[in-house]
Amino acid sequence: EVDLTESGGGFVHPGGSLRLSCAASGFTFSSSSMTWVRQAPGKGLEWVATITGSNVIHYTDSVKGRFTISRDNSKNTLHLQMNSLRGEDTAVYFCARVQFYYDNIGFNGRAFDFWGQGTLVTVSS
Amino acid sequence: DIQLTQSPSFLSASVGGRVTITCRASQSISTYLAWYQQKPGKAPKLLIYAASTLHSGVPSRFSGTGSGTEFSLTISSLQPEDFATYYCQELNSHPRRYTFGQGTKLEI
Numbered sequence: 531e532v533d534l535t536e537s538g539g540g541f542v543h544p545g546g547s548l549r550l551s552c553a554a555s556g557f558t559f560s561s562s563s564m565t566w567v568r569q570a571p572g573k574g575l576e577w578v579a580t581i582t583g584s585n586v587i588h589y590t591d592s593v594k595g596r597f598t599i600s601r602d603n604s605k606n607t608l609h610l611q612m613n614s615l616r617g618e619d620t621a622v623y624f625c626a627r628v629q630f631y632y633d634n635i636g637f638n639g640r641a642f643d644f645w646g647q648g649t650l651v652t653v654s655s
Numbered sequence: 656d657i658q659l660t661q662s663p664s665f666l667s668a669s670v671g672g673r674v675t676i677t678c679r680a681s682q683s684i685s686t687y688l689a690w691y692q693q694k695p696g697k698a699p700k701l702l703i704y705a706a707s708t709l710h711s712g713v714p715s716r717f718s719g720t721g722s723g724t725e726f727s728l729t730i731s732s733l734q735p736e737d738f739a740t741y742y743c744q745e746l747n748s749h750p751r752r753y754t755f756g757q758g759t760k761l762e763i
Contacts, residue, residue, distance in 0.1 A: 576693075642744075647698055
């Protein structure tokens with residue numbers, strides 16, 4: 531059974547840093563693409579960053595240069611280092627697995643198939 | 656960047672009823688679209704990927720159609736547990752954006 535558990539959220543002042551972690555189990559973590567998605571209070575979902583099994587990384591523009599996604603395959607853990615935090619970074623942060631789908635023709639798409647329960651990050655003075 | 660527009664933003668329906676939510680992309684995304692369900696205080700759950708394929712364990716009353724720029728999610732025979740917020744997501748953009756629609760809140 532796939533399980534993802536986030537930790538590391540909390541309260542931080544603007545300009546501060548936090549490191550989120552996502553402990554994974556129930557699947558082959560090292561070969562899986564993983565992602566972070568956030569949701570500001572009362573708002574919709576926003577993709578933050580993705581790291582593939584071969585460490586190809588993508589970020590949404592608003593976090594480039596401030597956030598760093600990484601993985602520790604020896605511990606089956608995904609991380610998000612968040613620096614220079616701003617009020618607009620306040621959100622629940624979810625980690626999720628990126629699943630790739632194939633049919634008899636070939637690649638058929640991708641989706642975020644399993645999600646953690648989320649961890650709240652509050653940035654405020 | 657690809658924009659996704661869901662309609663309606665709010666939807667009122669009754670148990671046993673049928674609803675359709677539309678997701679329009681600003682440019683073609685083939686069938687690289689997913690639908691998610693989210694209940695208050697909970698993580699989103701994947702319902703449909705590749706525009707029309709049900710994720711494992713998702714009831715057959717959920718269905719998805721579309722390709723290119725027009726997509727829809729239909730829930731037939733609504734159950735009490737279906738009242739939630741639904742999001743579409745594109746998974747085709749280069750560079751990667753994985754944009755979500757703004758959400759559709761389904762209420763009783």
